[in-house]
Amino acid sequence: MARPGAVPAEDVAALVEHAGAVLPSPRRRAMRAGEVLVEEGAPAGSLFVVMRGAVEVGRRGADGSLRVVARIDAGGVFGEMSLVSGSPRLATVAAVEDGELLELGRAELDAIALQRPAVADVVRRLYGERLLANVLRASPLLEGLTDERRRALVELVHVETYEPGSVIVPQGAHPKAFYVLLRGRCDVAHAAEGEPEQSHPPLHEGDVFGEIALLQGGPTTARVRAATRCVVLALQGEWFDELLLRDPATRGGIYDLAARRLERTRNLVAREELDRGLV
Numbered sequence: 001m002a003r004p005g006a007v008p009a010e011d012v013a014a015l016v017e018h019a020g021a022v023l024p025s026p027r028r029r030a031m032r033a034g035e036v037l038v039e040e041g042a043p044a045g046s047l048f049v050v051m052r053g054a055v056e057v058g059r060r061g062a063d064g065s066l067r068v069v070a071r072i073d074a075g076g077v078f079g080e081m082s083l084v085s086g087s088p089r090l091a092t093v094a095a096v097e098d099g100e101l102l103e104l105g106r107a108e109l110d111a112i113a114l115q116r117p118a119v120a121d122v123v124r125r126l127y128g129e130r131l132l133a134n135v136l137r138a139s140p141l142l143e144g145l146t147d148e149r150r151r152a153l154v155e156l157v158h159v160e161t162y163e164p165g166s167v168i169v170p171q172g173a174h175p176k177a178f179y180v181l182l183r184g185r186c187d188v189a190h191a192a193e194g195e196p197e198q199s200h201p202p203l204h205e206g207d208v209f210g211e212i213a214l215l216q217g218g219p220t221t222a223r224v225r226a227a228t229r230c231v232v233l234a235l236q237g238e239w240f241d242e243l244l245l246r247d248p249a250t251r252g253g254i255y256d257l258a259a260r261r262l263e264r265t266r267n268l269v270a271r272e273e274l275d276r277g278l279v
Helices: 009-022 080-085 106-115 118-138 147-156 211-216 237-245 248-278
Strands: 027-031 036-038 046-052 054-060 066-073 092-095 099-105 158-162 167-169 177-183 186-190 198-203 223-226 230-236
Touching (some): 106 118
Antiparallel strands (some): 046 099, 054 066, 054 092
């Protein structure tokens, strides 16, 4: 099974070659060891090819500390996922060695693709590899998918961004999608009819949600709201059964998770009924 996130060297070489052939003066910029090149949460405007040197990719934890999750050496690429999806930057990238970057913005990539249509396919492959790596790093539930199903997942999921306070899934709604929380934290609550909301444990990066309503074919059983800025991957409901439930290992994990959550909801409802009986 191929290593998720591995960027094909031939794709990077093709991107650099096409940029040099089409653009009058491709943007090259020097980087110095210790320089922060991309900040997590910032808007995305470019992707970068590491021509010389090396960078480290870091993620900020809840306490604000930076944890290094990857190193990208010369010949690697970063920034393509946020550029393609339109989401905020998903990580902080800093130089660990002096070197040089090739920077390509959306307008430049469009200009290259007009003359060299193959570039659009190269960028999509780079994006797909990074997206797959992010999905599998975030959610162990999906690690058992075959290569074929992994590739299909990358083609079918959508990246969605929600600001703090935005409701991602309202309680009682028609189920639309299965979600993987890629970045951020969500609050979850359930309300029985005529009763105040009861909180469930919050969702953190790597958690999934939306599975119960899709499995039962009924309305959503809880409200999910972004507590921080959240980036989620959404797999539309019609593909949930085809892609995930037909994979035995993944199906088992989803069933177990749904059963635990349904039991928790039943316990909350039972406590509410007991409380009403004691009043």
